[in-house]
Structures are given as structure tokens and as C-alpha cells.
Amino acid sequence: MGSQRIQEKEVEAPIHGDILEAILSHVPLIYLLPASHVSNHWNGAVSSSLRYVNPVKPWLTVHTQNSRAPHVIKSYAYDPRSRSWIKIHAPQINHTSALRSSHSTLLYTLSPAKFTFSLDSLHLEWNHAPSPRVWRVDPVVARFGNRIVVAGGACDFEDDPLAVEMYDIDSGNWIQCESMPEMMEDTTASTWLSVAVAGEFMYVTEKNSGTLYSFDCKTMTWQGPYELRREESVFFSVTGMVRNRLVVVGIVGDAENVKGVKIWEVKKELGFETMELCAMPKEMVKKLIGESGNGLLNSIELVCIGDFVYVYNPSEPEEMVVCEVLQGGGCEWRIARNEVVNHDARMGRVVLCGGDVRLEDLKSAVSGNCRFELVQV
């Protein structure tokens, strides 16, 4: 009798086991949340599909801010797992100043009155802090665990343009740190610098020279300069973290004659020697340069999250090149059009960030009144 009932059930729901997991591997993460509420069996199939068939991959988040009405922010995400764009309907945070991002995981705003920052993967929760003592326009900002460092970018009228301060989230206090090395005097603004955080260290690289400095968060002191030496002539470098590896992405050649874009791993223990990981395919370099505009590639921006490196040209942001650095060595390149820029971001700021978004994060976001919707391309 018992076995007959099971048999009946199987006839009723013939799609189960491996083939159900195969179907679920094609379902975008946001719809796996409803799918996990279908039944206990489906809940198990969702977990198992995410574990073995098509695992969760970190999201690229794109936030557009209306330049006239800074409180109007729209958030989108690109999920490389299903190669789909998602609109995030989150309760509005009433930002009054420009949204910025740093080292691919930190979002913040800074005004003379207030410093706000968000550390969670979907950037739904915001912390509010008093502004640092030295007023800064465009500083380098980096997060280490419960501390946030704000360096340089000071206003002209401040005594020390190289001043560095650290905010302790637990105590709510700003601590003064050693100022940035004097050699950086002309380039303290984040426009000129690329920031990466590895453990207790912040690496700050001058984009044009490829000169790197490191800041030890424990001792609150600076080291460097170090030269990121590469065999070819690189005229623009930006850094990021791929898993636990410091990488530098550089444009080879010169601005008038771009020869290529390459990724190197930086070996700190070998005195910041670089080792080539891979080169971007030529046709993708062409996409980055773009057809309109002046046909030059002066600069690139990066978002590095997990094993993914998103490279884009800030003046042609529609075309984004994604590189997945594979665990076993080698890289996979592809193009991901930034559909959001196409949609409605032309009028304002576009801020890119990344986050390790798991099913659990979506769950808590949904219980916090957040909704997700697939963007139909």
C-alpha cells in the first residue's frame, strides 16, 4: 500500500531528481527563492542544483543616481550564473550626496556633514557616521573588517592634503593615521588612484604610472613606492582582488595605439613582481574602445568580485568585458552588455560594485520588503 502511494506520486510529478536539478540550473537565482518554497523535495533540489550543477556566482551591482535628485537611486544587478540582469526594488535610502564605490565591495557617500557606507552584498543596509575631521572631496576609501580608512583627496584649504583617518565602526570614533607618502602629493584624489584591499593591507596604485603603495591597517603606516614592472609598456593600470590574489589590469601600448589589455597577478612576496595571467581577446579590446567617441582607450575601470573581473571603459560604459579567472588556471572572457546604462542611466551617475549574493541574502532582503525582477533584454 505504502509503495503504491509513492508510485502514484511519481506519476503525478514525473520531473524530479537529476532532471529537475538540470531545469533549476537554468532558473535565475531570484526565482530559486520561490522554487525552494514549492515543496520540501524542491527545496532539496534547489540546494543540490546550486551545489553541484550551477553554483551561485557573485553579482555585479549597478546603481544609478539621478544627478538632480540624488535620493532617486535605482539598483540593478548582473548575475553571471544565469547571465541575466535583475532590477532590485529596494526601499529608498534618502541619500543627499553622490554615491561612490571603492574596491568593488564598498559603497559610500561623503558630505561635510555625514559619512554613510554600506557593507552588505546587496547594499541594502546603510551605516551613518560623522564626517572625518579633514574635509575631503575625493578621497581613497577602504574597508578592513570593522574599520574604514579615508585617505587623501582633501580640499585645497586643508593643511594636510595627505591626511589619513580611520573610522572604527564599533567605537564610532575617527582615529588619525600616518599621512600618505609625500611622493603621492599630486595624485591623492581617487580619480588618479586604484584601490585594492587584501587582509590587513590596502594597496593604492597610481593609475598612470603603475606605482604602488601599501598601507598596513594594523600599524597604520605606509610602505612603498613599489614599481609594478611588466615586460611591455603599460600606460594605465588598475588593481583588484581575484579571490585572494592581487591582480593588476593594464592597457598595453599608448593611448593613441592601444596594443591590448592584460591581467597580471602581483606577487607581494616577490617584491611586487608581476606574472601575466591572461590577455583580453582583440575583438573585446575593440568593443571597449567603442565605435563612437574619439576611438581612444584612455582609461578602464574594474569591478573584481570572486573569480570575476569586469572591465569597462568609463566613457563607453555600455560594453563590459567579463573575465572569469578559472581556479585551475586560465581565463574565460565574454562580453556582457550593460543593459542598465542603455535603459535609464544616461542622465545621472552610474556606480558599479559587487557582492557575494547567496540565496539566504535574497531571503532576508525579501523579508525586508525588497523585490527582484528580471530585466527583459
Added chain:
Amino acid sequence: MAEEVSSQMNSLSISETNPSSSATISLVSGDDIVFKVEPTIAKEMETVQSFIDETDGKITTIPLPNISSHDLPYVIEYCEKSIAGKITKEFEAEFVKKLNNEEVKELFLAANYLNIKKLLDFLSQVIADRIANKSVEYVRRYFGIENDFTPEEEAKLREELAWTFTGVDPDDEDEN
């Protein structure tokens, strides 16, 4: 119907080797209708091909009790296009337009049974697309799944995660 399908087969020049020299394969659907197909088509269906290989090609009539005469022509059509290298996004869109939800599910199970990887992948994506943006209830009905959460668990989920139960698109009933 069977004749019609086999005549379609003949009109297609599928393979560069002379197809008339090799014997055709007869696929027998669950409701006993015979479909004659070229051996190249059978090759696309791993389950059929391994049956032929096991009998050294002596047996050319293969019963497919799990597949109806309604579904088999679709499977054959997809395999033909696949051999001809003519599976385009347009073809797939046209192909799936003809199918209702029930047929998609049946074809998916047929593809799984016959072990046709391309068709299985394609239909997985089709089903995934059809359940995206839909409510939990809709998915339960679509797949014929019994809700086995306790009323307490269900109530808790509904309260905390209301969005997942309402879905974005209205549930279209009439498709089945």
C-alpha cells in the same frame, strides 16, 4: 501521419553519404505508430543508437513505449534541424511557440528518455523561462506537486516572504 513524416524525411538531404544505401530505422511510439527515420536521426537519440549498436544493427525497429505519436514528430523535427546544423534562435522560438505547457513537459521527458542532450538543454531553458516570474502556487500546479510543508511552515513562509508567493506575472491558467 506516419507516412507524412517519413515522406518529409526523404525530401531532406541530410547527410553527405548516400542515405538511400543504409536501411531506415523504425521508431514505434507508445500508441503503436511507426515512424521511419534515417539512421543519422537515430544517432542523435543516444538511447536508440545504443540499442542499435548492441544488436549490431540487426534490429531496426525500436519500440519507444514512453513516447506518444503526438510528441515523436517534434523530437524528429528537432533532430533533423540539429543534423542540418540549422538550430537557430529563430527556429527554437518558432518551435516552442507551437507547444503548450503540457507538451513542453512531455517533450522534455521524451528528450530525457531518448537522451538527446541538445534538446534536453533547450527544453530545460524553456521550462525555466516559463516558471520565472511565477508564483509558488503556479509552479506547484505546473509540475503537479503536492505541497508537503506543514500548515505552520507554509504560513510562516507566506508571511515572511510574501513576494515569492505572489509572483510577478499573473498566473495564466488557460495555457494547459
